[in-house]
Amino acid sequence: MEAFNNHLNKQIEITEEDRIIASFAALAIAIHVLESGFPSPVPGVKPGLANIITLLVLFRYGWRYAAWVSLLRVTAGSLLLGTFMSPAFVLSLSGALASLLSMLLLWTMVRRWTGLAGISVMASVSHVMAQLLVAWWLFIPHPGILVLAPVLITAGILFGIFNAIIATSIEKRLKGHLV
């Protein structure tokens, strides 16, 4: 009995940080999965709405939280969609890592001069470029794939701005609320 009690006492402590990360990650995963159900007019072009959550978390809690939310979303999202460890997952992960890296750089180095818009556009463009390079390098080593670059970068900028507008309006409404 005593051993059992000891075991109970040794449970992992759930911190406030864990709660925040988990709830935002859940939100991002839901958006990620819903978005994957929508057909896209051009293959490879999608709005990446889940990054709105990453942006909000970045601005409210800092880049460590944002990294957790983004990576949890990619991993759990792929488990739900059944693409875990598939080429689609590799592409998704490389895109997420690239956009996280660019967000981290902007956030830590030039935060004073940039707002949501700049970070969002930079994140989505680096997401697109990383995916393109990985696709070219790992899956289709044909220069023809790079012809997609201008199209994808244009879409990346447009959706980057779009996401920033949504994130800004959410941020305005959230002011004063939440933790």
Added chain:
Amino acid sequence: MKNGDWLILLFCLSLIPLSWLMTKRQPGTTTAIEITISDKPAVVYSIKVNQQIKVTGQLGDSVIEILEGRVRFSESPCSSKVCILSGWHQDSGDHVVCLPNKVGISLISQQDRFDGINF
């Protein structure tokens, strides 16, 4: 929008023409064409020999004409005739495909290719 946002936007916008210029194909000299029918392995023809090649695709016979280093579809059983209307092609790296008849032509350049690698 802060100043940095505009700067980032400008930088990303400049990537569009840049990536377009970088990926623009440099047309090389075509030395041969590859004709692919359905899923069968491609057959290579020299572009230097003027000839008319009749191939049988999904719908019927397509005629591919090679003339003075250029290639075109001259006859096709498909209804849209997109393949014929696309005209003559001479740049290496180009592809002409008649999707209805499942006949594809790839213009290839065999220069600078290894013909054997030893370890």
